[in-house]
Amino acid sequence: MKFTLVAVFAGLCALALATPVYEEHQGEYHQHKVGGKDYLRQYKNVLTLFKYVHQPTHLQEHVTLAKEYDIQHNLAGYTNPQAVKEFLHYYRQGMLPRDEVFSVFYEYHLKQAVALFKLFYYAKDFETFYKTAVWARYYVNQGMFLYSFSVALIHRPDTYQMVLPPIYEIYPYYFFNTEVIQKAQHYKQMWTGTGVQQHQYTIYANYSGYYLNLHPEQSMGYFTEDVGVNAYYYYYNLYRPFWMNSEEYGLNTYQRGEEFYYFYQQFLARYYLERLSNNFGEIGTYDYEDAFETGYYPSMCYPNGLHFPQRHNWAQFLMNYYNYGQSFSMKGQYPYSYTKVVEYERRIRDAIDAGFVFTEEGEKIKLFEPQGFNTLGNIIESNPHSVNTRFYGYLQVFARHLLGYSFQPLHQYKVAPSALEHFETSLRDPAFWQLYKRIILYFQKYKYQLPHYTYDELAFPGVKVENIQVDRLVTYFEQYDVDITNAVYMNHNEFEHNNFEVRARQYRLNHKPFTYKINVVSEKPTQAVVRVFIGPKYDEYGRFIQIDENRMNFVEFDKFKYELKAGQNVIERNSRQIYYASDRTTYKQLYQLTMTGMTQGEEFMAHGSEFYYAFPNRFLLPKGKHGGQTYQFYVIVSQYKPFTMYGQQQQRQVYQKRTQGYQNEYYKYPVVGLGVQYLDAYPLGYPFDKPIDEYTFYVPNAHFQDVVIYHKETDEINTSAYHDNTYEHGYGSQYQQGYKHQQGYETKYDQEYETKQHGYQYNQEY
Ligand SMILES: *[C@@H]1O[C@H](CO)[C@@H](O)[C@H](O)[C@H]1NC(C)=O
Ligand SMILES: *[C@@H]1O[C@H](CO)[C@@H](O)[C@H](O)[C@H]1NC(C)=O
Numbered sequence: 001m002k003f004t005l006v007a008v009f010a011g012l013c014a015l016a017l018a019t020p021v022y023e024e025h026q027g028e029y030h031q032h033k034v035g036g037k038d039y040l041r042q043y044k045n046v047l048t049l050f051k052y053v054h055q056p057t058h059l060q061e062h063v064t065l066a067k068e069y070d071i072q073h074n075l076a077g078y079t080n081p082q083a084v085k086e087f088l089h090y091y092r093q094g095m096l097p098r099d100e101v102f103s104v105f106y107e108y109h110l111k112q113a114v115a116l117f118k119l120f121y122y123a124k125d126f127e128t129f130y131k132t133a134v135w136a137r138y139y140v141n142q143g144m145f146l147y148s149f150s151v152a153l154i155h156r157p158d159t160y161q162m163v164l165p166p167i168y169e170i171y172p173y174y175f176f177n178t179e180v181i182q183k184a185q186h187y188k189q190m191w192t193g194t195g196v197q198q199h200q201y202t203i204y205a206n207y208s209g210y211y212l213n214l215h216p217e218q219s220m221g222y223f224t225e226d227v228g229v230n231a232y233y234y235y236y237n238l239y240r241p242f243w244m245n246s247e248e249y250g251l252n253t254y255q256r257g258e259e260f261y262y263f264y265q266q267f268l269a270r271y272y273l274e275r276l277s278n279n280f281g282e283i284g285t286y287d288y289e290d291a292f293e294t295g296y297y298p299s300m301c302y303p304n305g306l307h308f309p310q311r312h313n314w315a316q317f318l319m320n321y322y323n324y325g326q327s328f329s330m331k332g333q334y335p336y337s338y339t340k341v342v343e344y345e346r347r348i349r350d351a352i353d354a355g356f357v358f359t360e361e362g363e364k365i366k367l368f369e370p371q372g373f374n375t376l377g378n379i380i381e382s383n384p385h386s387v388n389t390r391f392y393g394y395l396q397v398f399a400r401h402l403l404g405y406s407f408q409p410l411h412q413y414k415v416a417p418s419a420l421e422h423f424e425t426s427l428r429d430p431a432f433w434q435l436y437k438r439i440i441l442y443f444q445k446y447k448y449q450l451p452h453y454t455y456d457e458l459a460f461p462g463v464k465v466e467n468i469q470v471d472r473l474v475t476y477f478e479q480y481d482v483d484i485t486n487a488v489y490m491n492h493n494e495f496e497h498n499n500f501e502v503r504a505r506q507y508r509l510n511h512k513p514f515t516y517k518i519n520v521v522s523e524k525p526t527q528a529v530v531r532v533f534i535g536p537k538y539d540e541y542g543r544f545i546q547i548d549e550n551r552m553n554f555v556e557f558d559k560f561k562y563e564l565k566a567g568q569n570v571i572e573r574n575s576r577q578i579y580y581a582s583d584r585t586t587y588k589q590l591y592q593l594t595m596t597g598m599t600q601g602e603e604f605m606a607h608g609s610e611f612y613y614a615f616p617n618r619f620l621l622p623k624g625k626h627g628g629q630t631y632q633f634y635v636i637v638s639q640y641k642p643f644t645m646y647g648q649q650q651q652r653q654v655y656q657k658r659t660q661g662y663q664n665e666y667y668k669y670p671v672v673g674l675g676v677q678y679l680d681a682y683p684l685g686y687p688f689d690k691p692i693d694e695y696t697f698y699v700p701n702a703h704f705q706d707v708v709i710y711h712k713e714t715d716e717i718n719t720s721a722y723h724d725n726t727y728e729h730g731y732g733s734q735y736q737q738g739y740k741h742q743q744g745y746e747t748k749y750d751q752e753y754e755t756k757q758h759g760y761q762y763n764q765e766y
Contacts, residue, residue, distance in 0.1 A: 037597075042126055043162050044594040046153065047587065049133055050170050052486055054142050054303050057134075058495040066138030069131045071119070077128035083118035090115050095140065096413050101302050102143025103417035104241075105397050106409075107333070113148045114243060116140060120152030121249065129156065142303075146171065151238050155249050165587040167234050167424060168227040172484035174424035175227050176504055177299040178307075180205045181487050184502045188488035191500055198499045202481070205504040208299050208428070215294060215313075216280075217430055222509055222623075223274045224427050227482055228583060228616035235613040236263065237423040239671075242396070245384040252670050255684075256385060257377020259672050261443050262684040264436045266673040269555045270615070271433055273536060273622040277629055277709075281540035283437045284430070288317050288342055292403070294430040298419045309418045311405035311431070326408040334409075337402040344393040345442070348380060351392075352446050359387045368449065376446055380439060395439070403431040444552070452693040460639050460701035462523035463564065468633055468705040471514035475624045475709060476717045477507040483586060511575070511621045512717075518571040518635050518703075522564040527640035529680045530571065532558035533688070534621070537632045537706065547697060551688040554634060557620060559676045561640060579675045581614035614675025624709030631709060636702035641681040643669060 048059060057063060071088060078084045095112045096102060104110050116136060123129035129152075136145050153159045168175040172184075180203055187201040207221030223229060239252070246253050253259055272283060286292050291314035298308035316322060319338045326335065333340065351357045356364045357379060365387055367376055378385040382394040404418025419425040426432045481503040494500060518530065535554035539545055545553070558578050562571055585593075622631070669678040673685075683689050687697075 040594045040597045042130070042159075044591065045130055046133075046159070046162055047165060047591055047594065049137050049149065050146075050165050050587065052490060052495070053137070053146050053170055054486070055489065057137060058490070058492050062134050062138065065131060065134045069135045071132065071135070074128065074131075077124050078119070078122045079124055080118065080122040083115070083122050087115040087119045096144055098139075098141050099304055100141060100413050101304065101306065101415055101417060102141050102147065103415060103421045104147060104243075104423075105400055105417065105421040106412065106415055108412040109144065109415075110243060113144050116144060116148040117151050120148060121156060126158050129159070147238075151241055151244075154238055155244075155251075157250075163585060163590060164235070164238075165590055166227075166482075166584040167231050169483050169587050170486055171424065172482070172487040172504070173301065173303050174422060175225075175230060175482075176205055176484060176487075177208060178301045179211065179299075180484070180504050181301060184484055184487050184504075185489075187502055188500065199501065201502045203484075203502065203504050205506045207506075208297075212297055212299065214297055215430075217294065220274060220278055220280070222477070222507065223271070223619070224430075226508060226616070226619070227480075227506075228508070228618060230424055230427055231584065232581070232613055232615055233267075233427055234423040239613050242381055242383050254670050254678060255374045255377075256383060257374040257379070257381060258684055259670065260377045260381040260383075261373070261440070262673050265440050265443070265552070265685065266555055268433065268437055268440055269535070269553045270619070270622075270674060272553050273534070273555065273631065274619075276536050276538075276540055277623040277625065277711075279540055283433045285437065286434055288338060288402075291316055292431070294434075296419065296429045296431065298425070298428065300419070300425065302416075306416055308425070309404065309406050309416055311403075311418075311429075315405055317402055322402070322405060323408060333398070334401050334406070337398040340393060340398045341395065341402055344395045344398070345438075347392055348376075348395070348442055349445065351379070352376070352442065352449075357387055358391065360390055367446070373443075373446060376443065380442065399435050400426075403435055404429065440552075447689070448691055450690050452691045453687055453696065455696040455699065458636075458687055458697065458702070459699040460528070460637060463526070463528065463637055464521045464700040465635055465637055465703040466519040466521060468516060468518050468635055468703055470516040470633060470705065470707050473514055473621055473624065473707055473709045474512045474712055474717070475509060475621055476511070476712045477714055478510050478717075479505050480508040480583075481505050483588065507714075508618060509623055510618045513575050515572060515574040516633070518573075518637075520564060520569045520571060520637055522566060522569060524566050526564050528562050528564050528637050529640045529682075530558075530560055530562050531556060531636050531638070531686070532573075533634040534707075535632050535634060537630050547694060548692040551692050554688050556673055556676050556685065559679055561679060562637075564637075575617070575620060578617065578620060579614055579671075579677065580617040580620050581675065582617055614671065621709055624711035626711055628708035628710050631707050633705045633707050634702065635705070636687060636699075638680075638682065638686075638701065643678050643680050 048062075052058070057066075071084060075081055075084055090112050096109055102109055102113070104113060119132055119136075120129060123132050133149055133152075136149065150164055153162055153164060173181060183203045184201075187203075191199055191201075207218070207225050209218035209221055240256075240259075244251060246256055268283065275281065275283070284293065292311070293314060295311050295313035295315060297310045300308045302308070317338050319335070322338070323335050351367065355368050356366050357375065358364060365375060366372060375387060379387065379392045380395060382389055382392070382396065386392060400418070400420040404420035406418040406421060407416055409415045419429045420432060420435075482505075483501060484504045485501050488500075488502065490500075516532075518532075520528075522528075533554040533556050535550060536545060557580065558573060560573075562569075622629075671677050687702075
């Protein structure tokens with residue numbers, strides 16, 4: 001039974017966990033059952049709060065609850081009375097009104113959102129949490145509610161397994177251009193009946209370059225506007241909000257500042273690979289004093305009808321240019337963004353050159369010692385662990401405001417944030433990539449002071465990687481539907497009947513499943529850890545990129561422990577085993593899942609790759625070219641050194657409580673970069689994390705392998721499947737999978753399961 005469900009709900013793993021899990025929550029232990037009908041009912045209730053989140057609720061039970069619930073009278077329901085008082089203080093003074101635009105990058109908005117988050121987080125039990133949420137859904141600004149509620153769900157010990165519905169369904173305004181939203185609303189107006197018949201409309205959505213041809217780089221819209229890639233960035237920022245204190249909320253992190261660096265470094269490397277596929281080279285650079293070449297026109301609208309601000313080509317950032325005609329008074333810090341950004345950056349550069357930073361008390365902290373890089377990362381992220389935010393400031397906040405070319409608000413509640421000031425939309429603006437490249441280069445300035453690895457440090461005596469065999473790699477575009485019904489207005493009657501649906505259909509990149517085999521010879525049985533990267537070989541002009549330069553461009557996409565036996569080892573991995581996430585489960589499927597679970601009495605818990613944030617598996621490979629584009633795989637097999645979590649005691653405890661009961665070790669370690677995890681004690685990005693000396697870098701336990709990625713037109717993809725993988729490489733794993741499919745494996749998930757269970761069955765057929 002369980003397994004049929006897995007098959008039906010694509011992308012979800014169902015895991016029976018009937019054992020009670022004890023969670024520590026602010027010193028108290030609550031027992032609650034993960035799985036089970038109560039849990040599913042709770043989850044179903046949570047889901048209903050996301051539905052038409054931009055509209056007042058249509059559920060009578062929500063209205064009644066919201067009107068009856070009084071936080072003041074339920075102070076005992078929260079474990080942190082101070083947090084409740086703080087929230088009530090804001091609430092009575094007046095908070096961001098409903099229907100106004102919310103952005104976490106505006107000081108007032110952030111303060112209120114954090115206060116609301118704390119209210120949710122410190123609710124003693126699920127009942128109180130839920131009532132608080134229903135209340136807030138009714139009275140608080142929609143954007144703020146959505147943000148704080150989502151962050152709370154992820155971080156509360158009793159709700160963190162609840163898979164969040166995809167943000168692009170919940171808030172389509174931030175994922176689809178105005179012409180799509182407009183059309184959806186148009187269909188809704190044309191639609192007349194509320195009868196029983198189901199009406200489904202499909203809109204063919206395009207990426208931005210379709211109407212407005214503004215810059216050649218818009219041709220990369222399939223990447224920068226992909227719903228999955230943008231949702232990934234959004235979820236990353238829910239899991240690790242820059243304002244969140246790691247210890248207080250048991251954040252699943254280990255070296256927070258360094259993880260911040262690694263996330264952006266990997267994201268940029270991945271973007272660079274995509275640029276190469278499109279014949280664009282390096283991500284551009286800029287000076288704050290000079291005109292900024294790439295403009296940005298968002299083609300997006302806020303739910304209140306306001307357009308996102310745009311930045312023209314060759315925009316100027318000097319204070320007088322971008323503030324011209326606007327208010328300079330003390331309406332917040334934003335008019336001074338230029339000065340702030342320039343100064344913060346200078347102080348950071350100075351700190352790296354000097355080798356130390358100052359705390360607010362004037363105490364010196366050394367940067368070139370084991371924790372130094374992490375300290376630097378905390379400063380640049382401006383998280384609560386930064387040693388001195390007064391001096392090193394909030395670089396990201398002001399740089400986003402400046403580059404996004406937002407307007408200076410006259411009032412803190414009448415804001416028109418730029419695309420850069422929302423996580424959902426940041427990646428669309430070319431300035432995002434340029435800004436973070438600049439930030440990554442500051443980190444590199446630090447890294448270049450470090451010694452390179454010696455041969456002995458990199459080598460694994462007695463182990464040799466002989467070669468890597470990779471299937472033919474093929475990318476293609478396929479259509480993908482997103483339910484955007486939340487973008488239209490429903491009256492009560494229509495809501496009840498629930499028979500209008502509108503979908504956006506868009507081409508999205510994908511790749512054919514592939515297998516790769518690493519042939520390793522070992523002198524003796526030993527525990528190893530294998531890291532696999534993909535990187536470029538040539539730049540956009542076909543010039544070979546030197547390895548010390550190129551180390552920045554390698555994307556880590558697989559890492560696993562392996563027991564090497566003496567002699568020949570064939571390590572086979574397939575593209576589905578990799579950490580990257582499959583498409584998020586839709587709201588409808590999640591809802592169905594709770595209903596099915598409840599009616600059939602199954603006790604199971606839903607979590608899958610959505611459980612944490614991970615880069616979409618669809619984008620595992622950069623888009624290929626018709627005639628092929630050359631990249632390289634790099635594999636290094638190293639001695640296994642166990643990962644030991646250290647850090648604050650409390651953080652570790654909360655963390656351990658959370659993870660007990662999980663069979664799967666993947667849930668135990670922090671996720672870093674694009675979705676891989678700490679498995680061992682090597683630094684993030686090893687061995688590309690330090691400058692490379694070519695004389696010591698090439699060790700027998702590592703191997704570079706050229707791979708060619710092809711891109712096929714959509715109509716070519718099915719006809720060529722047989723040919724591509726069967727004859728050319730001779731081992732036909734694609735063909736066998738196809739064959740098994742016909743033999744009655746119902747879905748690819750079954751098939752995947754089959755493959756995992758039987759391990760390396762293909763090997764035997766060699
Ligand atoms: C997207 O492009 C297709 C094909 O050119 C066109 O038919 C469709 O109307 C466009 N979509 C929108 C929403 O404009
Ligand atoms: C390829 O074949 C599969 C299975 O028959 C089908 O679902 C899919 O839509 C086809 N893809 C294209 C691009 O035609």
